[in-house]
Amino acid sequence: MSFMYHETSMSKTHQYRKVMKPLLERKRRARINKCLDEPKELMIEALQTQGEESITKLEKADILELTVRHLRKLKNQEVISKNSPSDRYIAGYTACASEVSQYLSSIPGINVHFGSELMSHLGNNLTKPLSVSTSSLNESSSSVSPSDLGYVSSGSITPPPEPKKSIKTENVWRPF
Helix, strand or coil: CHHHHHHHHHHHHHHHHHHHHHHHHHHHHHHHHHHHHHHHHHHHHHHHHCCCCCCCCCCHHHHHHHHHHHHHHHHHHHHHHCCCHHHHHHHHHHHHHHHHHHHHHHCCCCCHHHHHHHHHHHHHHHCCCCCCCCHHHHHHHHCCCCCCCCCCCCCCCCCCCCCCCCCCCCCCCCCC
């Protein structure tokens, strides 16, 4: 008798699995499809704004590929944003020069000499220093007093000039 009880309990478990497995699979697929719908709509809108009007249906694999491509692009932008300001400037300048080059190549009948001159100009300016030293500006502006410029006040006494402070170039740690 105990053997029969064990068989019936197994069959109930087996029956339960038989019924629930397809139901759980349907719920899982519905969840996947629901989660893919939002990126799908975003991708369709983005592709249509880029001029690709023939987008009628994106398959799940297409949605996933475009999403992965977009995430990689965001990751690369994050890496670029962590670079120093001069690295970001160079990256932006190079991207801009590339856009100029593509634009010039798309114009029919453009003077080749003009295009090459412009691109060499852009290339030469990329290698120039990115910043100007402000220490010489600070020294020259601090040595000029209002009386040197012709502004004279009869009632006020100007304090003697303070000694020049040296500009420190060491990096200071900041928590932000």
